[in-house]
Amino acid sequence: MRSAFICFLFFIGFKVSAQQVSVSGKITDDNGKPVPFASVYIQNTTLGASANSEGDYSLQLKPGQYVVQYKAMGLKQETRKVDLKESKVINITLSTAVYQLQTVSITGNGEDPAYAIIRKAIKKRKTYLNEVKAYTCDVYIKGLQKLLDAPKKFLGRDINQIGRQIGLDSNRRGIVYLSESESKYSFMYPGKVHEEMISSKVSGSNRAFSFNRASDLRVNFYENFETWVGISLRPLISPIADNALFYYNYKYIGETVENGKTINKIQVIPRRAHDPCFEGYVYIQDDSWRLVALDLYITKKANISLADTIKINQQFVPVSNKAWMTSTIRFDFTGGLFGFKLGGYFISVYKNYALNPTFNKKDFNEVLRITKGINKKDSTYWQQERPIPLTSEEKTDYKKKEVLAAKRESKPYLDSIDKVNNKFNLLRLTLSGMSLRDRYKKEYYRFDPLLGTFFFNTVQGFAFNYKTSFTKMTDTANNRFFRVGANIGYGISDHILNGGANMLIPVSQFTLGLDAGSDIVDMNNLQPISTLSNTVHGLFAKQNYQKLYQKQFASASLSGRITGGWQAVATVEWANRNWLPNTSAYSFSNNNVYTSNNPLLPAQNIPLFPQNQSFKLSLRTTYDFSNQYETHPNGRRYLPSPYPTIGLSFTKGIKNVLSSDVDYGKLSADISKSDISMGVYGHTSFFIGAGKFLTASSLYYPDYNQFRGNEGLFYRGGISSFLLLNYYTYSTRTEYIEGHFEHNFSGFITNKIPIIRKLKLQEIVHINYLSSPELKNYYELGLGVQYLNLKVLYGTSYNSGSNIHSAIRLGISL
Structure with a gap:
């Protein structure tokens, strides 16, 4: 049998x-x-x-x-x-296609016939954009990236050694990423997508899942713009956008006949070399005026990042009598940075379209699904399924790295890598800190850099605060981990020893935080000035902006996602708080006189508040109106929302619990959104907040509502930050309303200026507003530019119509 x-x-x-x-x-x-x-x-x-x-x-x-x-x-x-x-x-x-000028002629003074065709294509743009409201299809994607050149060493690391580990040749060249995937892709207008990966293969890893995403490779030139985040600061203009004639010149190449249809080949040429425009050719069918193919490219002249040139080739096939859909999309790219040169491509092949299926909007809450086992398909499966044969180089790479993958995932290999990485290096410990790793067990010990440990302020004098931590990953896909940390600090001038310990513990989908110890902390609980900035201002300009007090405390918090876009955190804290006087007047400069540690009486060394105990309960919840997420083998990962986030906070100071002296209740609300696209005009961010103390029977300065002010040359960025507001003077115990607006023009202006355009500067406009009983109508205007992560702004402030301050500000975001 x-x-x-x-x-x-x-x-x-x-x-x-x-x-x-x-x-x-x-x-x-x-x-x-x-x-x-x-x-x-x-x-x-x-x-x-x-x-x-x-x-x-x-x-x-x-x-x-x-x-x-x-x-x-x-x-x-x-x-x-x-x-x-x-x-x-x-x-x-x-054979080479012959495009003949049969039905049109170009006269010396006449308009190129391409313009008439383009105008008809623009007129039909919205028709074809909305032609198919929903569809499903199968998508195969192959991605390949090759290292074409590399330095022998980079930041002290031996690139030859790293190259051997990842399978490069002796010249540090070869394939660094090769992956194939298959997905079932669903789309519903106006942009909802769901993608289920059904197979995945990554060269050099038996456990990884492909980074290939059909949604990442999706382009639609019937849209006015292509927004390529991370590649271009500005949206890229489609050759058939509504305003395309402002950005492009066109040249009629000729016509040919395919399947009984006349196809017009038109060259697209940017009117201005540095506009965010494509170059190349579009192929438009006569009579229907639809796109049947595109062969375009964009270069670093258009201020794209990372790549020197990106080519895109897209072809369409008729799926029904009325609808044409994408058959293939291919991106080719070359680029380089710091001596590394890369090249490669991503290509996707689409088949088995089903048009206008019935969907429920809830079907698209899940944007991506990757389940266990899809990366375990054998070679027989891939030989049957892949629509693009492997090249000899790709076959060799799969075979060679299959051996390397088994080796790299073994404990002896991981231990050998860790042994090299974990060697003590004083220079590295001083400048960047050290991480001791056990990759096999997913355990990490972190020692902070010594250089960042030391600082100066007028309360402690020269001081240090050293931190170390241990982390154990419990769920890599969802970034879930257990962590315990400790710190110890000491002030040379005040002779106060501080220290503490903290823990982060995963509890279901939440995180439990425990923290206890003693510390010298900022009176403004938003910490608007960094320790480094305060040190520089103090030692070189004798400006002690930061005002500090000692806090001995114990706290516990529980935070996490309740459901969808709803998140919350609850914190309970007991603290003994003690105001401290200045104990050091040291500085490299004698131009100024240090102010006291009382921000409200800077000329007098009088305590701002008496020693007190505080027991308070804080609740904070936010909702971003989006339930979209990705499902990975180890759980969900929620995606940023396209909608504003609303937040609600409540803090209650409770008297007589553990000798607490405080008794108050504060309620606040806010709404915010970052990077709202404004097309070619850049992107906008805003924050609006308001709050009120419902009761204020007993509270002290650290309990006041604080604001993210700034007085120094360097400021901490963030959409809710002010440019010129005093750090402490206008903190309130009553009520307030604040508003912040930032617009980034993404090079819309500077890109039109020769030479300057090469810097890829982004123009920034800031508008900030604050109203409270302490400060009636305060507002700021800031203008400046951003280069990479550095901002330079000139700000001016007004109070009830009168100018009170103007200054330059520098901001660095890391």
Whole structure:
């Protein structure tokens, strides 16, 4: 019986495999050179494939009769009728396409006929944008990145050694990322997507999942703009955008006939070299005026980041009598930084479209699903499923790195890497700190840099506060971990020893935080000035902006996501608080006189508040109106919301609990949103907040509502920060309303100025407002530029219409 059953399974397996045959071969041009990434499609279907970079193709089909179409940009389409009873090899030669000026003529004084075609395409843009309200399809994606050149050493690291670990050759060249994936992709207008990855293969890792995402590669030139975050600060203008004629010149190349339809080839040329525009060709069908293909590129002249050149090739196929959908998209890129040069591509092949299925909006709360096991498909599966054959280089990379992957995931190998990394290095400990790792156990010990440990203020004099921690990852996919940390500090001038310990413990989907000890802390609990900035101002300008007090405390907090976009944190704290006087007047400068540690009476060394005990309960909750998330094998990861976030906070000081002296209740609310796209005009951020003390029977200065002021040259960024407001003077125990607005023009102005445009500066406008009983109508205006993470702003402030202060501010965000 068992033998018969095995024979039966073998027979079934044979019959199933026999249902799949292939048509394969090589695609070359008239000169015999391979045509990379040519499209291969079955006529009147969305079944298709793509040649690889060497011109080889393979298409898996059931036995039957087919009409196979072969096409590539700039080459004449070829068609073959195939009767497939068994696998066949068909090599194809694609001739250069001839685009003839048959129906139009270009006169010396007349407008190029391309403009008439483009105007018709622009007029039809919205029709085709909204043509298909929903669809599903299958997507195959291959991504490849190669290191083309690299320095021998970088930041003290031996790149040759790293290269050997990741499979590079002796010249530090080779494939650094090779991955394939298949997904089921769903779309519903106006931009809702759901992607379920059904298979994944990553060269060099048996555990990783592909970074390939169909949603990341999706482009739609029927939209006015393409927003490529991280690549371009500005949205990129489509060649058929509503205002495209302002940005582009067009040249009619000619027409050709494909499948009985006339196709116009038009060259697109940016009017201004440094606008966020594409160059290349668009192919538009006569009469319908729809896009049937694009072959475009953009260079660093348009101020793109990271890459020198990005090419995009997109082809469409008719899915129904009225709808054309994407058949392939390919991105090619080259670029470099700090002596490293990279090149590569991502290509996606789409098939099995189903148009206008019935969806529920809730179907799109989950944007991405990756389940366990999809990265365990064997080589037989991939040979049957991949629509783009592997090149010889890619086959070698998979084979070579399969051995490396098994080695890298073994305990002996991880221990050997950790042994090298964990060697004591005084310079590294001083400048950047050290992390001792046990990668196999996912345990990490962190020792802060010695350089950042030492500081100066007028309360402690020269002082240090050293921190160390231990972290154990419990859920890598969702960044869940257990952590315990400790710190110890001492002031040379005040002779006060401080120290503490803290813990973060994962509890279901929440995190429990425990903290206790003694510390010297800022009277402004928002800590608007950094310790480093205060040290610099004190030692070099004799300006002691930071005002401090001692707090001995114990606290506990519970934070996490309640559901969807709803998050909350609850904190309970007991503290003994003690005001401290200045104990040091040391400075490299004698130009100024230090103020006292009382911000309200800077000329008098009088305590701002008496020693007191505080027991308080704080609740904070936010909601961002979005329930979108990604599902990974180890849990969910929620995505940032496109909507504003609203927040609600309540703090209650409770008297007579553990000798507490405070008795008050404060309620506040806020709404905020960062990076709201304004198209070619950049992006906007805002924050609006208001609060009121419902009761204020007994409270002290640290309990007041504080604001993110700034008085020094350097300021801490953040949408709720002021540029010129005093750190402490206008803290309130009554009520307030504040508003902050920042607009980043993303180079809209500076990119039009020669030479300056090379700096890739971003223009910044700040407007801040505050009203409270202590400060009636205070507002600020700031203008400046941003370069990478450095901001330079000139700010001026007004109170009830009168100018009170103007200054330059520098901000660095890390």
